[in-house]
Amino acid sequence: xxxxxxxxxxxxxxxxxxxxxxxxxxxxxxxxxxxxxxxxxxxxxxxxxxxxxxxxxxxxxxxxxxxxxxxxxxxxxxxxxxxxxxxxxxxxxxxxxxxxxxxxxxxxxxxxxxxxxxxxxxxxxxxxxxxxxxxxxxxxxxxxxxxxxxxxxxxxxxxxxxxxxxxxxxxxxxxxxxxxxxxxxxxxxxxxxxxxxxxxxxxxxxxxxxxxxxxxxxxxxxxxxxxxxxxxxxxxxxxxxxxxxxxxxxxxxxxxxxxxxxxxxxxxxxxxxxxxxxxxxxxxxxxxxxxxxxxxxxxxxxxxxxxxxxxxxxxxxxxxxxxxxxxxxxxxxxxxxxxxxxxxxxxxxxxxxxxxxxxxxxxxxxxxxxxxxxxxxxxxxxxxxxxxxxxxxxxxxxxxxxxxxxxxxxxxxxxxxxxxxxxxxxxxxxxxxxxxxxxxxxxxxxxxxxxxxxxxxxxxxxxxxxxxxxxxxxxxxxxxxxxxxxxxxxxxxx
Amino acid sequence: xxxxxxxxxxxxxxxxxxxxxxxxxxxxxxxxxxxxxxxxxxxxxxxxxxxxxxxxxxxxxxxxxxxxxxxxxxxxxxxxxxxxxxxxxxxxxxxxxxxxxxxxxxxxxxxxxxxxxxxxxxxxxxxxxxxxxxxxxxxxxxxxxxxxxxxxxxxxxxxxxxxxxxxxxxxxxxxxxxxxxxxxxxxxxxxxxxxxxxxxxxxxxxxxxxxxxxxxxxxxxxxxxxxxxxxxxxxxxxxxxxxxxxxxxxxxxxxxxxxxxxxxxxxxxxxxxxxxxxxxxxxxxxxxxxxx
Numbered sequence: 001x002x003x004x005x006x007x008x009x010x011x012x013x014x015x016x017x018x019x020x021x022x023x024x025x026x027x028x029x030x031x032x033x034x035x036x037x038x039x040x041x042x043x044x045x046x047x048x049x050x051x052x053x054x055x056x057x058x059x060x061x062x063x064x065x066x067x068x069x070x071x072x073x074x075x076x077x078x079x080x081x082x083x084x085x086x087x088x089x090x091x092x093x094x095x096x097x098x099x100x101x102x103x104x105x106x107x108x109x110x111x112x113x114x115x116x117x118x119x120x121x122x123x124x125x126x127x128x129x130x131x132x133x134x135x136x137x138x139x140x141x142x143x144x145x146x147x148x149x150x151x152x153x154x155x156x157x158x159x160x161x162x163x164x165x166x167x168x169x170x171x172x173x174x175x176x177x178x179x180x181x182x183x184x185x186x187x188x189x190x191x192x193x194x195x196x197x198x199x200x201x202x203x204x205x206x207x208x209x210x211x212x213x214x215x216x217x218x219x220x221x222x223x224x225x226x227x228x229x230x231x232x233x234x235x236x237x238x239x240x241x242x243x244x245x246x247x248x249x250x251x252x253x254x255x256x257x258x259x260x261x262x263x264x265x266x267x268x269x270x271x272x273x274x275x276x277x278x279x280x281x282x283x284x285x286x287x288x289x290x291x292x293x294x295x296x297x298x299x300x301x302x303x304x305x306x307x308x309x310x311x312x313x314x315x316x317x318x319x320x321x322x323x324x325x326x327x328x329x330x331x332x333x334x335x336x337x338x339x340x341x342x343x344x345x346x347x348x349x350x351x352x353x354x355x356x357x358x359x360x361x362x363x364x365x366x367x368x369x370x371x372x373x374x375x376x377x378x379x380x381x382x383x384x385x386x387x388x389x390x391x392x393x394x395x396x397x398x399x400x401x402x403x404x405x406x407x408x409x410x411x412x413x414x415x416x417x418x419x420x421x422x423x424x425x426x427x428x429x430x431x432x433x434x435x436x437x438x439x440x441x442x443x444x445x446x447x448x449x450x451x452x453x454x455x456x457x458x459x460x461x462x463x464x465x466x467x468x469x470x471x472x473x474x475x476x477x478x479x480x481x482x483x484x485x486x487x488x489x490x491x492x493x494x
Numbered sequence: 495x496x497x498x499x500x501x502x503x504x505x506x507x508x509x510x511x512x513x514x515x516x517x518x519x520x521x522x523x524x525x526x527x528x529x530x531x532x533x534x535x536x537x538x539x540x541x542x543x544x545x546x547x548x549x550x551x552x553x554x555x556x557x558x559x560x561x562x563x564x565x566x567x568x569x570x571x572x573x574x575x576x577x578x579x580x581x582x583x584x585x586x587x588x589x590x591x592x593x594x595x596x597x598x599x600x601x602x603x604x605x606x607x608x609x610x611x612x613x614x615x616x617x618x619x620x621x622x623x624x625x626x627x628x629x630x631x632x633x634x635x636x637x638x639x640x641x642x643x644x645x646x647x648x649x650x651x652x653x654x655x656x657x658x659x660x661x662x663x664x665x666x667x668x669x670x671x672x673x674x675x676x677x678x679x680x681x682x683x684x685x686x687x688x689x690x691x692x693x694x695x696x697x698x699x700x701x702x703x704x705x706x707x708x709x710x711x712x713x714x715x716x717x718x719x720x721x722x723x724x725x726x727x728x729x730x731x732x733x734x735x736x737x738x739x740x741x742x743x744x745x746x747x748x749x750x751x752x753x754x755x756x757x758x759x760x761x762x763x764x765x766x767x768x769x770x771x772x773x774x775x776x777x778x779x780x781x782x783x784x785x786x
Contacts, residue, residue: 023554162553169554245565247543247572282561285568287552331556 002060002257009064009292020289021297024067024280026172028054028302029313030321031280031328032070033192038135039075039272040082041090042196046070047306048203049094049271054299056262062254063239064292065246067280068262069299072132073230074273076363081223091208093220093227094267100228101260110252113236119348120372121237122337123355125278127368128234129333130360132279136322136329139190147189147319154178154323171324178320179312192321193314200310202303203269228260229366231275235259238276245285279328347379385412388437390420399428409470410440414447421451427460435466438473445471506603507533508618508625510540510611513586516628521590522663523781524626525597530691533623536603537590539583540611541576580606611644615652622654624783629660629775646772649756649784655685656756656784658775666750666781670698672740672774675712678755682785683716686753687723695751696726700743702736737773744780756784 028050036046050069057068082090104110140151154174161170182189192198210216239250255276263273284294306313341349354375359368388407395402401422409417432451439445448464455462509524511517521537528535587604594602607614615625627648649656671686673679686692699716703709709731720727728747732739744752756771774782 019552023552027554158555159557162551162555167552169552171554241561245561245568247568278561279556282556282564283554286556286560286564287554327555327557330558331560333558334561335559336562 002254002261005059005292006064011291011293013288013290014293016288017291017293018297020284020287021294022301023169023287024284024289024294024298025301025305026169026175027280027283027324027328028067028069028298029306030171030175030316030324031072031277032302033195033313034135034321034325035070035072035075036272037195038072039078039090041087041272042198043192044197044199045087045090045270045272046075047199047271047302048269049266049274051299051303051306052203052266052269052271053262053274054295054302056265057258058292058296058299060254060258060261061292061295062251062256062258063242063276064250065281065284065290065294066235066238066242066250066255066276067284067295067298068235068259068274068276069280069302070266070272070274071231071234071277072135073128073234073365074227074275076131076135077226077230078223078272079363081220085219088208088210089216089220090272091267091270092210092216093223094271094273095208095264096217096220096224097227097231097273098260098263098265098267100224101232101263102257103260104228104232105253105255105257105260108253110232110236110256113233113240113252115373115377116233116237116369117351117373117376119344119351120355120369120376121240122334123352123372124233124237124359124365124369125332125334126337126352127356127359127365128278129329130356131363131365132325132329132332134360136325139318139322144189146187147317150178150182150187150189150317150319151322151326154320155326158323158327171327174323175316175320178323179316182317182319183315187317190318191314192316192318195318198310198314199303199306202307203271205268206270208267226364226366227273230364231259231263231273232256233365233369234278235276238278238281241278242281242285245282246290279332282331347376347383351376351379381410381412384408385410385416388413388416390417392420392422400431401425401427402431402433404433405437405470407436408438408440409444409447411443414443417444418447418451421455423454423458426458429461429463430455431463431465433465434470437466437470439467439471440473442474445474505533506536506618506622507531508615508622509535509537509590510615510625510627511537511586511590512539512611512628512631513582514628514631516630516659517586517590519659519661519663520626520628521593523657523659525594525599526663526665527624527626527657527691528594528599529597531623532690534601534603535594535599536605536618537587537594538605538607538611538614538618539587540614541579541583541606541608542610543572543576543608576608612648612651615648619652619654622652624655624657625652626657626659629658645775646757646769649771649786653786657781658784659781661779661781664750666695668698668747668749669695669751669753670700670740670744670747670749671716672736672752672754673699673701673713673716674703675716676755676758678758678785682753682755683719685785686725687720692725696728698743698747698749699727699729700732700740701730702732702734702739704733706731706733736770737777740774741777741779744778750780751783752778752780753783753785756786758786 032046032050033043036043053068078090081093157174157177158170161173235255236252239252239255243250259275266272266274337352351372355368355372358371359365388409391404393402403421452462452464507524507528509520511520524535583606587606591602591604669692671682673683686697697720699713701709701713713729713731717727717729730743732743754774757769
């Protein structure tokens with residue numbers, strides 16, 4: 001049930017959830033502003049989105065304690081749409097993204113996540129960290145030395161202040177101090193106010209001002225599809241991370257539908273599409289947030305702060321935001337993946353790197369994941385292909401050679417299969433014993449046909465035994481093979 | 495749990511202990527029930543994971559390897575906490591076992607499971623005959639105005655008779671069936687008729703109603719049913735607020751055990767009108783046997 005709520009998710013951990021929600025709200029503000037800037041829209045679009053997504057997902061999400069809002073991964077996908085068609089089309093795209101995600105939730109597409117291997121997830125997380133970092137570069141290129149000094153000071157405060165005091169969020173201290181310094185010294189550096197309009201009222205319901213026709217659909221669909229895919233990927237990965245951290249279960253299909261509903265809500269309140277955030281969710285759990293209440297507090301406090309303090313928020317120097325975002329990027333990066341490079345097999349590392357490279361190159365996390373999953377599948381097929389060999393023995397009395405095939409015959413090992421037969425040997429007959437082999441696809445059957453044909457042409461009689469058992473695995477419906485004795489038959493020879 | 499009971503019969507008397515002050519009483523009631531019903535005794539301790547978070551770092555800063563570091567930190571803390579809980583629970587269960595054996599129970603079974611009491615009981619539901627719980631657990635122990643945090647959800651989600659105990663154990667001498675002819679109460683009537691529990695317990699059939707004549711007929715019919723099964727039956731028709739009238743009657747007639755239907759309305763209706771079951775639970779000083 002999309003709206004069913006467990007009481008303990010709301011009031012089970014009130015103190016922890018409220019405090020963590022406050023910490024997250026403070027960290028969400030710079031992120032929402034930064035991501036709006038990436039997407040090329042006013043900061044208010046990202047802020048409204050973050051408020052709406054966080055508050056809606058608190059009720060309809062499948063993973064209590066996870067933080068969802070406007071994200072960098074999504075923002076990067078909208079850049080061209082905003083540039084070419086403007087904000088109104090972005091809002092329509094957001095609505096469509098939500099619809100696609102809800103459909104995906106009902107189709108239980110979340111279960112496809114099982115094809116995404118660990119190395120692809122690591123690659124995704126690392127690529128995300130790199131993208132967030134790269135998005136900060138425009139603020140660090142062609143600026144005066146003041147901006148560098150401010151950013152460096154900001155990072156120093158974020159990482160060193162916790163040594164003095166563990167109860168005040170250090171990103172907040174960083175923002176307050178840097179804003180104070182830049183105002184007192186009257187520094188000529190970029191501030192949030194320079195980046196566009198900030199919200200000065202509560203968000204209002206509005207229907208995007210575009211013609212509702214096929215043309216509009218064709219404009220937004222190429223953006224909505226990857227948005228929906230990336231949003232679900234990041235949300236489901238984050239949910240897994242939160243599951244792991246809190247040692248609890250989440251409802252992945254409900255999360256898919258929840259993300260869809262939250263995005264539709266964001267689109268109707270003038271916000272951009274978003275999804276779950278790895279960095280913020282880690283901050284939330286670290287600060288003691290576990291329940292739905294933490295997400296709700298994060299979203300609502302964010303809005304209150306921004307609407308009532310918009311004059312002050314406008315004066316925050318961009319350098320302070322850049323420092324916070326660099327922190328988020330560092331915290332998101334999977335450090336263990338670099339440490340373990342030497343320990344893991346080359347294929348695993350290649351999958352991870354491919355995912356990262358494709359994402360950084362295309363700025364599209366969906367493509368990176370697709371490339372990673374594809375590569376991982378190829379590596380796997382290659383590995384399994386090694387589990388095939390052919391034994392042969394000569395029966396001199398009958399002038400017959402017996403080939404016994406062992407293991408898995410499919411597209412990846414079929415060439416090896418064909419090559420194992422000696423067609424030049426002049427024999428009166430050949431027996432191919434397949435009783436210890438498994439034919440997985442049509443490629444394998446064709447390879448066998450070819451072998452038989454070739455032997456016949458050489459004038460050798462061919463006898464094939466055990467083919468029926470061997471080809472049982474071709475059947476696509478595996479319902480038959482889910483019983484232990486059937487699995488034993490397939491894996492342990494017949 | 496299916497292995498405990500191949501035929502999947504509902505045979506067990508399950509005592510839910512958590513170390514609160516009602517645990518001894520839960521144990522003794524369960525021992526008594528187990529003997530009267532000839533239902534094997536099983537003591538259950540659920541290791542509920544504490545929702546209050548131990549780690550809370552409000553710095554909001556995440557650095558290199560933040561996620562891995564947090565995971566190992568949380569794992570370590572919870573490991574310690576749960577190890578302690580398991581140990582505490584084991585000791586508690588061992589004491590229960592000793593008492594049960596002294597009372598003459600053969601092979602008392604001990605079960606310890608992770609997760610909330612509700613989850614654990616849902617797992618055991620299929621082979622439970624009756625479940626004994628304390629009126630409130632460790633969390634609300636000192637507060638007499640509160641019911642246990644889970645009691646209502648427990649009774650609602652596990653469809654087995656619950657004996658809710660709220661005082662020291664004494665062998666019951668008289669039972670009362672709160673009867674209004676509803677489907678839930680008919681089930682209660684059926685149980686009183688068939689259960690060996692009432693072989694030696696006189697039963698007071700009590701109805702609270704505004705319409706005296708109708709109530710008399712209702713009660714008389716039920717009395718006939720019970721007497722047909724060889725029960726000793728007294729009847730009474732009371733007036734006033736049901737929970738007050740019933741509790742008053744309990745006191746006057748020294749009733750030790752009250753059988754009643756529980757939470758027969760949905761939560762929405764309860765939100766508006768309040769729940770009779772909850773009022774009974776709060777007012778009564780004697781154990782209640784709740785049927786859903």
